[in-house]
Amino acid sequence: xxxxxxxxxxxxxxxxxxxxxxxxxxxxxxxxxxxxxxxxxxxxxxxxxxxxxxxxxxxxxxxxxxxxxxxxxxxxxxxxxxxxxxxxxxxxxxxxxxxxxxxxxxxxxxxxxxxxxxxxxxxxxxxxxxxxxxxxxxxxxxxxxxxxxxxxxxxxxxxxxxxxxxxxxxxxxxxxxxxxxxxxxxxxxxxxxxxxxxxxxxxxxxxxxxxx
Numbered sequence: 001x002x003x004x005x006x007x008x009x010x011x012x013x014x015x016x017x018x019x020x021x022x023x024x025x026x027x028x029x030x031x032x033x034x035x036x037x038x039x040x041x042x043x044x045x046x047x048x049x050x051x052x053x054x055x056x057x058x059x060x061x062x063x064x065x066x067x068x069x070x071x072x073x074x075x076x077x078x079x080x081x082x083x084x085x086x087x088x089x090x091x092x093x094x095x096x097x098x099x100x101x102x103x104x105x106x107x108x109x110x111x112x113x114x115x116x117x118x119x120x121x122x123x124x125x126x127x128x129x130x131x132x133x134x135x136x137x138x139x140x141x142x143x144x145x146x147x148x149x150x151x152x153x154x155x156x157x158x159x160x161x162x163x164x165x166x167x168x169x170x171x172x173x174x175x176x177x178x179x180x181x182x183x184x185x186x187x188x189x190x191x192x193x194x195x196x197x198x199x200x201x202x203x204x205x206x207x208x209x210x211x212x
Contacts, residue, residue: 004053007143008037010151011051015040020197037141042200045207048137049196050158054107054146055181057086061095062104075106078146105147105186111140111161112180121176131164131177139199140182147186154184154192157199161191 015021015038023041037051059078076095079086096103112130119133120126137158144152164177184192193199 003143003145004051007053007141007145007151007153008051011049011141011143011153012038014153018197040200042197043204045204047139047200047203049139049141050111050132050137051141051143052109052111052182053143054184055110056146057081058181059105059107059146061092062106063095064104065095100148101150103148103186105144107147107184108181109140109142109184110180111178111182121173125173127169127173129177131166131180134158134161134163134176134178136178138203139196141196142182142184142192144184144186152186152194153196154186154188154194155196155199156182156191156193157203 012024012026015024021040021042022044025039026037027039038049039046040049041047057077057079060075061078063074063076076092077089078092080089081087112132114130116128116130118126118128119131121133135158140156140158140161142154142156144154158178161182162179164174164179166174166177169177188194
């Protein structure tokens with residue numbers, strides 16, 4: 001939870017330091033109708049950014065050391081479950097002691113609402129869900145500190161994120177809801193990029209064309 005709060009602050013500082021952003025605000029966290037941890041103004045247009053962090057128990061690093069048994073599992077988990085508790089994996093800590101920055105990582109970002117709420121879908125149907133809506137915000141900012149213990153972020157367009165595969169939802173409903181767990185890697189791979197301004201410019205140009 002603390003990492004989430006710090007990620008919000010770090011991202012705000014990142015945008016505040018760039019003259020391409022003219023205004024930053026944060027909407028009321030208790031207003032369930034407004035999703036987006038930060039709203040930034042770029043080229044006089046507002047864009048909503050949802051900030052999410054890695055699930056610690058999903059994090060793995062790739063073991064690139066030579067092994068006699070090449071069929072052995074080569075991903076090392078950051079935490080292991082022991083007697084119903086998650087504990088730091090000593091193999092992970094030992095592997096990364098001298099080369100945390102150069103490691104290859106994978107994990108998932110928990111991309112959902114903090115609590116269940118009623119959302120209105122296209123066509124007027126309402127459902128209670130913790131899933132976020134396709135189009136409910138503009139950019140996802142994934143805080144990746146737990147990979148390398150550096151304040152890295154991966155940015156992705158809302159529309160490029162995977163949609164829900166929850167079997168109790170119909171196909172039509174699944175297409176309108178974002179998946180709760182979004183895979184992410186370091187180094188970054190699509191749909192994530194390191195530079196959010198490329199994505200903001202894409203969205204800005206699309207809005208500009210739609211108004212012309």
